[in-house]
Amino acid sequence: xxxxxxxxxxxxxxxxxxxxxxxxxxxxxxxxxxxxxxxxxxxxxxxxxxxxxxxxxxxxxxxxxxxxxxxxxxxxxxxxxxxxxxxxxxxxxxxxxxxxxxxxxxxxxxxxxxxxxxxxxxxxxxxxxxxxxxxxxxxxxxxxxxxxxxxxxxxxxxxxxxxxxxxxxxxxxxxxxxxxxxxxxxxxxxxxxxxxxxxxxxxxxxxxxxxxxxxxxxxxxxxxxxxxxxxxxxxxxxxxxxxxxxxxxxxxxxxxxxxxxxxx
Amino acid sequence: xxxxxxxxxxxxxxxxxxxxxxxxxxxxxxxxxxxxxxxxxxxxxxxxxxxxxxxxxxxxxxxxxxxxxxxxxxxxxxxxxxxxxxxxxxxxxxxxxxxxxxxxxxxxxxxxxxxxxxxxxxxxxxxxxxxxxxxxxxxxxxxxxxxxxxxxxxxxxxxxxxxxxxxxxxxxxxxxxxxxxxxxxxxxxxxxxxxxxxxxxxxxxxxxxxxxxxxxxxxxxxxxxxxxxxxxxxxxxxxxxxxxxxxxxxxxxxxxxxxxxxxxxxxxxxxxxxxxxxxxxxxxxxxxxxxxxxxxxxxxxxxxxxxxxx
Numbered sequence: 001x002x003x004x005x006x007x008x009x010x011x012x013x014x015x016x017x018x019x020x021x022x023x024x025x026x027x028x029x030x031x032x033x034x035x036x037x038x039x040x041x042x043x044x045x046x047x048x049x050x051x052x053x054x055x056x057x058x059x060x061x062x063x064x065x066x067x068x069x070x071x072x073x074x075x076x077x078x079x080x081x082x083x084x085x086x087x088x089x090x091x092x093x094x095x096x097x098x099x100x101x102x103x104x105x106x107x108x109x110x111x112x113x114x115x116x117x118x119x120x121x122x123x124x125x126x127x128x129x130x131x132x133x134x135x136x137x138x139x140x141x142x143x144x145x146x147x148x149x150x151x152x153x154x155x156x157x158x159x160x161x162x163x164x165x166x167x168x169x170x171x172x173x174x175x176x177x178x179x180x181x182x183x184x185x186x187x188x189x190x191x192x193x194x195x196x197x198x199x200x201x202x203x204x205x206x207x208x209x210x211x212x213x214x215x216x217x218x219x220x221x222x223x224x225x226x227x228x229x230x231x232x233x234x235x236x237x238x239x240x241x242x243x244x245x246x247x248x249x250x251x252x253x254x255x256x257x258x259x260x261x262x263x264x
Numbered sequence: 265x266x267x268x269x270x271x272x273x274x275x276x277x278x279x280x281x282x283x284x285x286x287x288x289x290x291x292x293x294x295x296x297x298x299x300x301x302x303x304x305x306x307x308x309x310x311x312x313x314x315x316x317x318x319x320x321x322x323x324x325x326x327x328x329x330x331x332x333x334x335x336x337x338x339x340x341x342x343x344x345x346x347x348x349x350x351x352x353x354x355x356x357x358x359x360x361x362x363x364x365x366x367x368x369x370x371x372x373x374x375x376x377x378x379x380x381x382x383x384x385x386x387x388x389x390x391x392x393x394x395x396x397x398x399x400x401x402x403x404x405x406x407x408x409x410x411x412x413x414x415x416x417x418x419x420x421x422x423x424x425x426x427x428x429x430x431x432x433x434x435x436x437x438x439x440x441x442x443x444x445x446x447x448x449x450x451x452x453x454x455x456x457x458x459x460x461x462x463x464x465x466x467x468x469x470x471x472x473x474x475x476x477x478x479x480x481x482x483x484x485x486x487x488x489x490x491x492x493x494x495x496x497x498x499x500x501x502x503x504x505x506x507x508x509x510x511x512x513x514x515x516x517x518x519x520x521x522x523x524x525x526x527x528x529x530x531x532x533x534x535x536x537x538x539x540x541x542x543x544x545x546x547x548x549x550x551x552x553x554x555x556x557x558x559x560x561x562x563x564x565x566x567x568x569x570x571x572x573x574x
Binding site for chain 2: 052054058059062064066109111141151152153154158161165167168179181183228229231233
């Protein structure tokens with residue numbers, strides 16, 4: 001009988017541990033939510049946005065994340081902003097994406113550094129101020145202090161290079177998917193130089209502005225959780241031919257730009 | 265009565281064993297693959313708290329005046345055992361420790377070789393790579409290897425190799441070659457002319473899935489040049505010593521070429537990294553040890569490299 005009680009206690013402890021290790025929301029509940037959204041209420045309804053992420057990250061320094069919206073961007077109802085947070089990262093704030101009705105769809109995909117087993121959460125803010133959250137748990141470790149990149153010489157050589165890629169021929173008056181590639185080492189500032197004991201200063205892309213014919217499509221504030229060579233996929237709606245333009249600035253005050261002619 | 269005898273005998277043997285251990289230093293199991301060339305086989309495992317990161321092939325070459333260590337091991341203890349093994353086999357002093365590249369399973373025995381007359385040799389990019397990654401390796405050492413490593417375990421090279429370097433061990437010449445970005449951006453290979461043995465370390469994987477942490481295109485380029493060398497045998501960083509060169513390269517070359525072709529074709533079709541990770545090269549599973557541990561990471565790195573090629 002005593003044995004049974006011991007087993008029951010043991011099992012109970014095991015489950016408590018398993019739960020706290022698996023679905024750890026405490027950092028969010030106790031700190032992050034208040035820090036980023038004060039006392040505003042956030043719903044977790046599933047009809048506005050969804051987030052896709054691998055359950056196990058193959059490379060913690062480069063984890064593909066995709067946020068998809070379930071509504072079209074219209075002047076009456078649209079997603080104004082999506083904030084991306086990685087609970088357990090040393091800097092939980094990963095990025096903030098601002099959209100307009102001209103974005104067509106408030107979808108955005110990027111690659112993240114994820115430092116440990118953590119929730120990745122996307123909080124959408126509607127044009128009327130409503131907040132809706134989607135989240136995914138990712139098993140990763142060491143993304144933020146992980147090696148900067150495999151081939152550092154090659155990465156530094158192409159620093160500042162940018163490319164736009166469109167999927168197929170552009171279609172007018174409907175959302176078109178575009179990809180922006182930015183070559184930048186995005187050094188996290190956490191890779192301690194073990195010999196000199198200095199922490200390298202962070203050096204990363206902090207702002208990305210994409211416009212179509214001068215009208216904002218996507219404006220992002222980004223932080224060190226964005227992987228080296230930042231890569232964003234997003235939508236835009238061209239009414240007719242025009243220029244897709246990206247302006248990027250980093251923490252050292254460098255700016256880079258790239259223009260791509262769109263002929264629907 | 266009989267029983268007492270057996271117990272006493274047991275006790276004696278036990279005491280003898282203890283004494284024995286105190287006298288003889290613990291060593292590492294090594295094979296002599298040619299006169300004066302020794303090799304310790306690393307098993308195909310991920311580094312963990314049981315093997316403490318001692319998973320790579322390591323070894324040494326003995327000349328008339330000097331011994332050169334070919335990778336020091338995955339932790340200070342393995343380094344110490346390798347040192348004991350060398351001292352048991354020869355009285356020739358250790359002059360050089362060659363670090364083939366920055367990965368922990370090849371460099372973390374370094375500390376045990378530090379001392380007078382010992383010079384550490386690495387690629388010109390090795391110090392930079394040790395500085396960039398060292399903190400990360402040390403931070404995770406306890407959790408991942410069950411060994412607490414400290415800053416003194418990062419031993420920077422005394423001699424940096426830019427192109428190539430000849431070491432004279434005394435009637436034995438070693439050619440140390442620095443390669444362009446391949447397995448990592450700091451790979452060395454070592455040619456022992458006496459035995460016609462090419463020590464490739466992780467430039468060659470046999471049985472164990474090749475791991476890309478430098479440049480896929482660069483690696484294929486370096487392998488092409490290496491495959492032209494006429495040697496009697498090659499030693500991979502993981503897997504058995506191979507006699508038939510360059511035929512021994514075939515499986516690795518096929519795998520890397522497949523990655524190049526398939527990932528490049530997906531990028532040209534406008535497909536994304538998620539699709540490549542899910543789809544590319546799953547057919548190669550079963551042909552390699554540790555496929556699931558490294559294949560998708562390889563695709564990720566290859567995709568990130570190739571999307572900048574045009």
